[in-house]
Amino acid sequence: MSRPSRPVHPAQDARVFLFHCDAYDVPRIRALVGGAMALLGLRPHGRTLVKPNLVAAGDLFQHAYTRPEIVEGVLGALRDREVTGDPMTELAVGERCAITIPTRYTFAEAGYEAVFDRTGAKKICFEEVPQVEVPLTHVRLRDYIFTPEPVAKADFFVNCPKFKAHPWTTVTFSMKNYIGIQDDRHRLIDHDHALNRKVADLQYVIQPQLIVIDCIVAGEGRMLTPIPRKMDLLIIGNNQVAVDAVGCMMIGLDPLSVEHIRLAHERGFGPVALEKIRLEGDVSLDEAKARALGFQVGLVKVDKYFEGTNIKAYSGKAPKDATEDYCWGGCPGVMEEVIEVLRLYDEKCDAKMPKIHLVFGKYDGPVELGYGEKVIFVGDCVEWEGTIGSELVQIRNKYVDRKDLDPYKAEHKDVYARMLKMTKKLRELKTRPWTRLEGCPVSVGELILVLAELGGIQNPYFDKRQIVGFNRSYLAWRGSSAWKRVLGKPYQIHGATTRGEARPEIEPAE
Ligand code: SF4
Secondary structure (H helix, E strand, O other): OOOOOOOOOOOOOEEEEEEEOOOOOHHHHHHHHHHHHHHHOOOOOEEEEEEEOOOOOOHHHOOOOOOHHHHHHHHHHHHHHOEOOEOEEEEEEEEOOOOOOOHHHHHHHOOHHHHHHHHOOEEEEHHHOOEEEEEOOOOOOOOEEEEEHHHHOOOEEEEEOEEEEEOOOEEEOOHHHHHHHOOHHHHHOOOOOOHHHHHHHHOOOOOOOEEEEEEEEEEEOOOOOOEEEEEEEEEEEOOHHHHHHHHHHHOOOOHHHOHHHHHHHHOOOOOOOHHHEEEEEOOOHHHHHHHOOOOOOOOOOHHHHOOOOOEEEEEOEOOOOOOOOOOOOOHHHHHHHHHHHHHHHOOOHHHHOOOEEEEEEEOOOOOOOOOOOEEEEEEEEEEEEEEEOOEEEEEOOOOOOHHHOOHHHOOOOOHHHHHHHHHHHHHHHHHOOEEEEOOOOOOHHHHHHHHHHHHOOOOHHHOOOOHHHHHHHHHHHHHHHHHHHHHOOOOOOOOOOOOOOOOOOOOOOO
8 A cells, every 4th residue: 555655844735733622531632633634644554653742740740741641542543543454563652751760760650551551552761772873964963863763763653742831942842842752862962052953953853744732731831840721722733843833823922933943944844834834623723822821931041030039040151152142952941940840849949948159151240159158050161260258269161062072972871870979069069169060961860969958958869759669760771771781782773874984882772
């Protein structure tokens, strides 16, 4: 049977459906998705992969992730639309959740295990499978990027994000969900002021035939701990630039003001103008806009963000190769998410936090400390010179030029090693009023450890609700990776590297 090949630039006939859906009701979602697939003429086939957004899940992150009912409805619709002459050879759900958190843990916390049991879909934790190289040839950040093999080999790809604001990229709809198609090592590369450009580059890895966005309860203001916003919508489409553009219009944003949407549009991935998008479904754009009235995206610079709290932030200049003078995709935004996580764990977080000064980027101004106050210089690109107490302090820039960051040499950073490193930093702060945290970006986990300790706040990593599950999953993941290395399994697609060199050994699944 003939079928359309996997789209690379599916800009033609971009269609977006806005459906009213006021409950996480699996049969209703299944019917809506199946109906839209019929209208789009879509039949799943071959290796079919569904990618939700499971950045974090569980009681404290209830509105951060694609609800399991959405994915179960999508899996049902895929089965309904399968044809015997050209069946699916695999039906899987794959994800890489937030850095350092084992995806197997997040799948369980998000309630996906029961979905796997009921549907027979395969669970894929992207950090536990082989990573393969995808060469890039357009205007790009680098010549090749890595992605998990199941993504590279998917014949039918379904993107199932959550409709949320994002403090680093303005929104996280369909395209931004691609940050989860890399394992931690490769995800951290270019996860800085170039984050929007990275998301645009990831579009070359694969384009989905189908997009289903969980907008029944959307997330406002933040991405890890968003404020729930009931929108009662299911957004379905066949082109993610168009879908994201409609999402922007719903919340009163110009799609071209979001850099990754603009770049993908300019590179031919899809339209952003309404006259080039077929809008369908039973909810009009005006009605969707009314439901989203006043939706907050949370794009706030870090110094402003912490105004009125015990934390004073100083945002210096981003590195010279940045397109803006502020690192939207890196450490400042990480810090904003960190404090929101700590607020969830302890409602007295702000009152407990001692006076702390946080310095980002190349900062030339004064840092005036009161008695007992601390300064944390954050990130590789931080640069400052001045006196703290009676000490002359010179913080040197350690930012590594982008061309010297080689994805082949990227290494996994162990969470327990990070904890030890942060313990050392905290010890340092007992003997002097300042410390420097390295990394580009510094991870959410590291900043949580430091701020939780300084504020005397429950450390989320040691929360009794998750300590056993988290550690069990983490050790299982690391143990499985170590075992695969011992077995010496082949982890690369064969062929020459994009640099024309012999393909080097690369550590397999993380
Ligand atoms: S060190 Fe942090 S602030 Fe500096 S460029 Fe990297 S991610 Fe951005």
